[in-house]
Amino acid sequence: MRRTLMSRRGPHRPMIRRPLIRTAALVAAGMMALTACGGAEAGPKLELSAALPDAAAEGTVLRVGDPATQVALETSGLIDDLDVEIEWANITGGPKTLEAFRADAIDIGSVADIPPLFAHWTGTDVRIVAARETVDPEAHPTYELGVAPGVEVSSIEDLKGKKIAYSPGQAQGALVLNVLREAGLTQDDVELVEMQSVDDSFSVALAGKQVDVAPLQQVLLKTYLAKYERDGATAIPSGVRDDAWTLYAPTTVLEDADKAAAIKEYVVAWAKAQQWISEHHDEFAQAFYVDHEGLTPEDAAYVVEAYGDYTVPTSWDEFIARHQVTVDTLVKEQDQEPLDVDTLYDRRFEKAIKAAVEGSS
Incomplete structure (x- = not known):
């Protein structure tokens, strides 16, 4: 089962400052300038x-x-x-x-x-x-699976029946499919919620319980757990190379x-x-x-x-x-x-x- 969720910024956005990251308008303007150059x-x-x-x-x-x-x-x-x-x-x-x-x-x-x-x-x-x-991908994964507060997931087999953040054209999307394959599950066993992984959109979706599980890079995982672990947020290894x-x-x-x-x-x-x-x-x-x-x-x-x-x-x-x-x-x-x-x-x-x-x- 798959549905689409438009990513949005909410009040629970992790406080990561990005002073040199441009806004969408500046990126667009920069692209036009670069094209001209x-x-x-x-x-x-x-x-x-x-x-x-x-x-x-x-x-x-x-x-x-x-x-x-x-x-x-x-x-x-x-x-x-x-x-x-x-x-x-x-x-x-x-x-x-x-x-x-x-x-x-x-x-x-x-x-x-x-x-x-x-x-x-x-x-x-x-x-x-x-x-x-x-060098050591098992000890140093790029992603782990963040779990929403109050959701019980202790292994990838527990993903059955869960709502999972899914970005089809990005590495996170392929990771989700590889995890399901490793767990012996199919897309029919879960609910894939399509959204683009930009900035902290997956973390926001987890914190707002719009999804149960989402792949998070290490920087976002740390800030997510620091803010929401007291509310029951957890994370588990993905079990696949990434x-x-x-x-x-x-x-x-x-x-x-x-x-x-x-x-x-x-x-x-x-x-x-x-x-x-x-x-x-x-x-x-x-x-x-x-x-x-x-x-x-x-x-x-x-x-x-x-x-x-x-x-x-x-x-x-x-x-x-x-x-x-x-x-x-x-x-x-x-x-x-x-x-x-x-x-x-x-x-x-x-x-x-x-x-x-x-x-x-």
Whole structure:
């Protein structure tokens, strides 16, 4: 059973300050400005099967929606290693990144493994150009299942008959379907309440008892429990792996030789930034979660430790194989078009990352 619930902000919104996050109006205005900035003459045409150029032409600007990596590069000093000019956009999450692609506002975005699938299924041709996973995904899950005050859920099998917050085109939606599969349940055994996971909308829905269960990232889980645990709010592990992360770009961008060369340079810097984050938890917590996202130092430290350390695979075979399992679940449960997910991966960048990592070791 599935119904739709429009997400809204309520009086119980967790108090997480986000001083540098733009309002919807500012994001829209920023997209128009970025589009105008991105209107420079395109570089030479590059076939998707052709080798990546070694360097972009002088004056090439790469428009990037990846604020966490921006902060890591700037704080670590690794940004000085980039020759290409970067124009940063404070855009995160699958829906906003896809909107920015369609508005020609950015060239590359940072998301989990689900948004590239829905970009493809909704008519935007994209390719994945980098992948990241967690060193110990069982000990450091991205999501846990928040449970509304007064609702009895102690295992994923207890989800039967519950109302579950569900965002079909986002990582949280795939997580819910994977959890149901792991629990031996189907969509008919629960009530999926469709809503987009933006800001703290899932937490608000839980607190207002509009849903019984919702997948929450660690930062939201901590604030949710801090505020509502006294009222009976709880959380349980999801029991499924959820650590996949990607960089992806429209194929039209990759068919521009200068942009493709710029992305080649960026993914190498991105890989180094993920390693730096893993080795400098305290510095990253302060620079990103405190200074950029507005968390308290205590909450920032908790979140960084909860997410654990990252690794950037130099072979994508296993990553793609796990991604295909998720694709097959979505095809079955959402009636999506069958997809060989390997066709979404531009493995020229896998080779570039491998060469850079091995060359620096």
